[in-house]
Each structure stands twice: as C-alpha cells, then as structure tokens.
Amino acid sequence: MTGTDEQNYHIKEYHKFYTSTEPLVLKSGDSLSEFTLCYETHGILNGDSSNAILIFHALSGDSHIAKHHNDDHPGWWDVLVGPGKYIDTNTFFVICANTIGGCSGSTGPGNINPDSGRIYGSAFPDITIEDMAAAQKILIDYLGIKKLHAVIGGSMGGQLALSWGILFPDSAHRIVLLATSARLSSQALAFDIVGRNAIRHDQNFHDGEYALKGVVPKNGLAIARMIGHITYLSAEVMRDKFESSRHNPRDIDTSFEKNFSVGSYLSYQGEKFVERFDANSYITLTQALDSFDQGSTAEDIAGKLRNSGSKWLILSFSSDWLFTPEDSLKITEALILNHIPVSHHCIQSSAGHDAFLIENDSKQYGTLISNFLQPDSENNANCCNIEDTNTVLLPGRNDLSFFAQLIAPESSVLDLGSGNGELLACLKGKGATHIQGLDIDFEAISNCVKKDIPAISFDLANPLPFPDNHFDYVILSLTLQAVKNTEQILTEITRVGKQAVISIPNFAYYKLRKMFNDKGLAPVSPGILHYQWYNTPNIRFFSINDFEILCDTLNIRITKRYAFDTESAQTIDKEINSMADLAVYILGKAG
C-alpha cells in the first residue's frame, strides 16, 4: 500500500495485506506487475489447514464480512458469519479479501501504477472475474492452504466462486453459489451499461483521469448506484418499503430529486455510495461482471465444469430478477450433466436479489449452507438392515428397503419426491455411483443436504431437466396420483431413466370399491388414502389395471410388478386389481 492508497482507504486494525511482486498475467494477456490484496480473517486455521473457507464479496462489498468484536462496525454478512452462526467461526477459518479492481484496500484503478508512478485511472487494465479469482488463489497458496473446505459467494461473488470451481477444480471440497449466474441476462447487462454511460458522461469523469484533475464524477456514479439499487430490490419489497410513506420523502441533503419516499431513498443511497466507492472501480468491476460468460446453455456450462471435484450447493431466490432462479437451475443442470454432486434450492422470498445479504430469509439459506458445510454422515446406510425380500410395505414411505432391493448396486439413481433422502442414503450406502434427490419442499432439501445427499427443488409440473437415459433408475414413489400431467411424468421418467421404479396406490382396492359402492361416498381410507375428497393432494384416481392400460398406450414396458395389501401386510399375487392397495413396478423402454 502506498501513501496515496491510505488516503483513499481507511485502514483498520484487522486489515491484513498481502502483496505479490510476481506479475499477475490477466486473461486478456495484459498483466498487473504487482498487486496487493486487503483481506480479513475470522476464526483459527487448524493444524492441517483443513478448515478454511474463502468467501467472495459482491460488487460493492469489501473484506469486512463480519464484525471482529462487539464494538466493531457491521460486516456485510454478520447474518451468517461469526461464532456459533451458520458459518461458524468457532469451527471454520473464514477468509474474505477485497477483490483486485476494487477500492477497499486491494489494488484497483485508484491506486498508484508502479510502472508509471501515477494513479492508474483509465490505465487500469480490463480484468475478468477469472483474474479476480486467480489473484485470491495466490493468497490462499501464500496462506499454506492446499484445499479449502469451501468457497462461497453471492452475486458477483458467486461468479468468482463458479470461476474457482472451473479454474481450480480440486482446490475446494465444497462450493456454495448464491443468487448468481453463468452469465448475465441481457436485461441485467442493460442496467450496467446505462450506469456506465451515466458515469462516463459525467462532466467530471475526464475519460477516467478525474483524479489528476482533483475532481470526482459523483453525479454519474450516484446515478449508476441508484439504477443498481432498483435491481437489487423486488417490486414487492419496494412496495412494502415505500408505499405507506409514498408522499412523505425524507428531507435529506442532496442534489438529486427527493420527491416521493422512494426518491429520497435513492438519493440517499446514491450520495452515500460516492463517499466510499471509486467510479473507475465501478466501471472495472461491472465490466468484469458483464463480460463473465460460461455459456448460455447447461451443455455449454457443463463443458467448463467437467473436471470439478467439488460438491456444490446452489441457492436462488424467487423474487430475484437480476440473477434469476432459472440462471441457478442452469448451473445445477450443468453439474448434473457431469454427474457432479449438486444441491439446489430456490428460496421463496419477496426480498429480491438482496435476499442473500439480509436477515429475512437467512433461516432458510443459512440452514442450507450450515447443513452443507457440516453434514452428518453417520446416517448413510441405516435403512438397509432389512434384507428379507418378502418384507411387506407399511403405510407411508416405509417401502424403502423394498425399493432398495430392486435397484442394482453401483447404479445412478434419481429419486423424484425424495423426501428426507432415506432411500438415497440407503442406496449410497450400498454403493450407488450417482444419487440425485428431487423434491419441492424446503425441509426435504435441507434434510437431504444435512445427510450429504445431493437434492434439488423442482416442480414436477415441468419436464425434467435431464437428458435421455441419464440415470440407471428413476424412482417415483406414491406421487403419480398427485400430479396433474400424468402422461408427461410417465414419459419423462422412462426417458430420463434407463429404468423407472414406481409405486402407485390402487383406488380399486376392494375395500375402497365396496365403500364407494355401498355408501355412495368418496372413500376415506385408514391406510395410505387417508384424506377427505376435498383436501386430498391426490387428484388422479385410477386402479392397477388403469395404470397398466396407460403404460401400454404410452408404449412403456412393464418389466416387473409387485403388489401388496399394506393393511393386512401381505404380498398379493391373485386378483391384484381388487386385493392390492399398492403396487410397485419396474418400467423400461418399449422393445
């Protein structure tokens, strides 16, 4: 750090600096002849350096991820990082560095260019997200950490974490991405471009050489920040924040319009930002963000991630329109294409892109991250004790041990409606090569992640995001009667799986039939069909025979059928359509 840098940036007692005097060769071919990273750490690095977690900040963040003590000023992720918190600094050694190109202690356009002795300004080279990650890899090497327990990042930080997984495929056990994408949408690009236009057309910008002129392009930078701020919030959260006070703006000291409460808020955010951020850094970082491009399709992205040796957790937020849930799903699909373990959940949130930084939804995303960083592994084979093939199914999902027997060891398996992951845990214990859970429910995903079972949240109303024959087995247990698109889901499971294993309730079970016939009332069964007609999740009512006729119509081959009376705990082999209340099938492609 030079004297000038210190003027620009207030150094705190907990700031650490690492300066590399080796040149950093950039992706463009250009290079930084030396660079400094300002970083902070929390917790203690253990003896074998195995507990380190590297966390990347977002566009306007810095190294101050969390408070170092009670009187410290707030960190940007105090919600998650600290002693006893979701990312527990009693256990983990957390590192967070200001990125190169930034303006909070690490080398950026506001620093002295050692080659010229003058402030970089417009001479600061174009850098990429990959360059930012590469600079931090040098820091991690310097700290003597061979393999990180995890790297984590959201938004631009998520792009760094994704780059880490691509560039250094064996240097992190686990990678967490929040609210990020493999490349920005055109809409998101557009907002960044307009922001840069505002900065560059500020009369004080002077083609980036404003420092030489002793001025600051404050107006342009504030306007860029205002645009950014709108995109970080959702329309819903803006309504909640500003509608009740719509016509009562705060009377703040600003050169910007302060009509409407939302106007005074934006002005305040703009004015505040220019006090702490450098315009050239803003341009440098947003250009890196915009040019980041790992492909537009899951296949493209999969090509980049082929060698990843990490486990992944990918989180998105339903109201995030800057980095959308679809963006996250695309990265998830890419990892699944490569048979790399990945969990994904879209958190239902009204908070927009900023959701990953604030407390509202932290119980959900914090729990998922915590479960992912510290899974239990002792549960992994506890359903496989019962090896008797005559085991009769019990109500609920206790059909697991039976299912487990139907599936060859060392197979790849997708479980649709995987619940808490018991079956997959069992199959994993039996040597499955690739397991993937899928469920719509947060608790299910969270419990799978806690068991170290990869699971993704997905609505079965949509076609499955997997290629043909991707899994040896696809499992659909007691779910067919609850989905509306019956034909689609049957076609999908036999497309995606070489084989499908499916269990169905039989609504022609003799007790139900008799009940309906005698009483003329929709049957309410004490067994697996225990709902009222008006509140049951079941919306398709069919018999074993109905199902088999449909399989025939859809050209799906029934390889094997097992039928049970779960009430009397018996296997049924005669008069199945009357006597069984549940059937299990192995389905294959039509010959």
Place this chain on the structure above:
Amino acid sequence: MTGTDEQNYHIKEYHKFYTSTEPLVLKSGDSLSEFTLCYETHGILNGDSSNAILIFHALSGDSHIAKHHNDDHPGWWDVLVGPGKYIDTNTFFVICANTIGGCSGSTGPGNINPDSGRIYGSAFPDITIEDMAAAQKILIDYLGIKKLHAVIGGSMGGQLALSWGILFPDSAHRIVLLATSARLSSQALAFDIVGRNAIRHDQNFHDGEYALKGVVPKNGLAIARMIGHITYLSAEVMRDKFESSRHNPRDIDTSFEKNFSVGSYLSYQGEKFVERFDANSYITLTQALDSFDQGSTAEDIAGKLRNSGSKWLILSFSSDWLFTPEDSLKITEALILNHIPVSHHCIQSSAGHDAFLIENDSKQYGTLISNFLQPDSENNANCCNIEDTNTVLLPGRNDLSFFAQLIAPESSVLDLGSGNGELLACLKGKGATHIQGLDIDFEAISNCVKKDIPAISFDLANPLPFPDNHFDYVILSLTLQAVKNTEQILTEITRVGKQAVISIPNFAYYKLRKMFNDKGLAPVSPGILHYQWYNTPNIRFFSINDFEILCDTLNIRITKRYAFDTESAQTIDKEINSMADLAVYILGKAG
C-alpha cells in the same frame, strides 16, 4: 403556433391546430394563459357526431396515431387504427392530439410563453394528467362532440382515459384502458426519478434554461430514455432480441457504450430519441405520470369512479412489469364495487409493457377492443324461450334455461366460468340489474365482450376480488369438480353472493358406481364425465351426499336442491345419490 414552435416541430399537411385563448386553469391553481393542441383525425364525423373516438398517446407518442395514406410515415398505432382495422376508420372518426406539456406541436416547455415572450423552459408550470385530459375536453367541445363513442389510451394514455372517466363521467359511452394503472408502483416511480436525475445533472441542462444557452442536455435525456426502454421490454423479449447476437453489437455512431448487442441497441434508442424529444417535456410529462394518483386500493379508486356512466374495457399484459396486471385488476375491482359494467383481460404475452403497441398480440387485444366498440346486441335474450320449469338438463351447459328460472329478475348476478356469456345474456334480457362474467379463457371473454356482457378473466385458484354480499346470486356451473381449493371456492361464492346457484356432477351415479365396482377401472362416462382418468380436468370426485356433508361442515345452508338424470332426461326425486348424475343447488348463508 409561433415561428419558434415551427422550428422545433416539423408541421405535416395533416396536422390540425386548435388554440384556446381562454386560460386553462391547472389542478395546481396555476394556469396556462393560452394553449394550442396539435391533433390529427381519421375517418369522417357522422351527422349526429356519435362516432367519435378519442385516443390518447403514451409518454413519447404524438398525434400521428396512424398513416393517412400509403406513402405516409408510420403512425404509432397503425396496427389498430385504419380503414377495416380493429378500430375501423370507415366507421369511426378517430381523434388523436399531442398532449399539452409535450413537444410535438401542442403547447409545452419548448414553446414561447405568451406572458413573457420567451421560451417557457423551467417556467412551464407543473401539469397533471387531469390537466392534459381537461385540455383535450376543450378540443372535443370545440369539435361539437357531445358524447364520444369511446376514449382509449395505453400507459400514460391510459391514465388520461381513466382521468376522462373520472372528470367527465357522462361524456363517453365506452372507455378502454390498456397497460395502465391508477398510480405507478414504487419501482416504476424509481426508474422515472433516476431518469430525471440524469437529465437535471447533465451539464447542459442549466436548470431547464438550456434553450437560452443554445445547448441541449442530450446525454441526460438519452440516459433517461435508455432506462425507460429497459422498462418497456420484458426480460424474456430482451433475451429473444439480444442473446443470439450478444457479443455482436451493431457498429453505430454514438458517444455511448456499445458493448454487447443490447448496448448498441440502447445507444441507438437514446441517440434517436434526443433528435425528436425535448428534455423539459420529458421531465414535465414523467412528473405528471408520477404524481397521478387515484388511490392505492380498489376502494380508493372506486370513490373516484362512483359517477362513471361509461362501459369499461381494461386490458393488461402478463409480462408487463411497469404497469402490471394487478394494477389493471385493481381498477377493474373499483368499477365492480360501483356496479359499473367492466370487462378485463390479461393477455398472455412475452412482449412486456410495449405489447400494446406492437403486432405480436394485436389479434387478441385488437379483437377485444373491436368487439367492445361494436358489440352485437341481438343475441341478448335468446336462451330464455323455454319457460317450462320441468325442462330437463342436457349434457354440457344447456342447463341455462333452468338456471335462468332460478334467478329472480332484476337481480345482480356473477357467473363464475361464464363461458360465452349465454346465461348472463339471458338474464340481462330478463332484466338483471348488474351482470358480471368471470372466466379464465380468452375466447370466453372475447365472446362475452362481443355480446356486450361484462366479463373478467380470473383464476379461481385465488379468492374472489369482490366484497361480501356484492351480488344477489353467484353461479358456479359444473366447475367445482375441476378446482383444487374446494373449500375456499364454496366459502367464497356464499360470501360474495347473497345466494349461490351451483351445479355439480354426481360421481356416485349408479352407472359410474357399477362400472367402477364391476370393472375396477376409472369410469369413463358417455355423458358429462367423458374424459380419461389421466387427462380429465376434473380432479375432485364426490357424490351428492359428499357435497351436502361438506356444505354442512362449512356451515353453508342448502336452500333448494334439484337432481337430474341427464342421460335419460329425467328429474330425480328418489334415491338421488344413486339415480342422479347432476344436481343443482341454491345455497345461502347458515341461519
């Protein structure tokens, strides 16, 4: 028009000018001592001046709504307006005027202030949407039109049309709103505010007195336009437009960033806009747009619209995030609160806010507008011939004449799942005081509108947007079995209606029961239940007895029951739960 005005604006041969030398007193109390409107007309005003339609342009539009001849330059609504088009100028006399405050021929900040002899600039008064509408009312009076056949407007033009309905409640037979709202969302306000900040902080703005300095705040205005442009498109349409050429921007002559195809597009739009638009007009009009506020709730808006004597058609577009479908629904609800006839449809579109200006979805919105402007009225009583109370229902919806007999004349009626509006047309013919259709399907809404039956598109998965006891009758015909939220919909119809009339299929009909019992297959009936189990829209299977038990559970009183065997065309009064395949109920509140 003064010489200076002509310099600013190129006068075409079809431009007409009306200058009022009476002062226009503005809502603020301020006034314009005189004002000119530049307007254009299409078609011929008929003898009794009854065929005039006034159309309001959006923010950046002008009087040139459509071509006057084949070689004319394009108008902004050529898609809809012209001979033989949806708004047929062979039939209608269409008027479109540039709004006051604008910069395309009507009096705005770029014109000479007659009081000072200098260009208004910053001295142009704050005007409101209501002021703009009032100025055009003076033009309509001048043209000798006592009552317009219709006023129509989209976006800001929709706000003018809404204002027209509030200010001049008896001066238009019909009002069409497209893609508009009673007030902007906080998110939409925010974008306008940032745009104005960019203009006002342009070094050439000079507090609005740039004309005196002989400069133009081009950069700020272009940036405001770029922000606007993003909000007029949806993320989806931006993807379709720019993703395939993402890294191949057009090489245009611009001072703005042209990285990425979306960057060159925005630069082009910005550069083009400053050639034709005035910065002070942009500020004046967006401030009017932003301060327009008819209330945040349907109740508030209803208070303003209490006296409206018009029929209304309100159209929204599913991907419009600037003026959302919810905004349109709120105005619709307000009209319904006042028992004012209103139709509403949300058009499924990927085109964003601009959808109402372009061809993609014009078949839908054009047809609805055309049907609304020229409804057939001869069909209004053609189902009510059969007066025999013993008429037996036939399969399908031929239960109308029966339904019609159950409903007292001069009642208000809401029909849920109103289809093509036959029942409501019949009830209208019998003197119903207020009829309202509701359906999810475009064709249904369109056909109702063609019959002059008010109908709104709505998904019954949501609670009904009407207050308690708002209708004398709510009708739900053969729909209960197809909705998932059974309890909610039953509670809702008996909340919103003083009485409800409901028909249900009986799945315990003896033939179905026997079929299921004997064959063990989900029954496929030749009558009203003619689907396969896996593709039927029906998802709830219940009997007459089941239904009555549920009514009891929900504390809903069954006032009257009628049961039918529609196959044998008989009324059933014994063993109803076996012998009837359809029942009709009148429901009331529990005593």
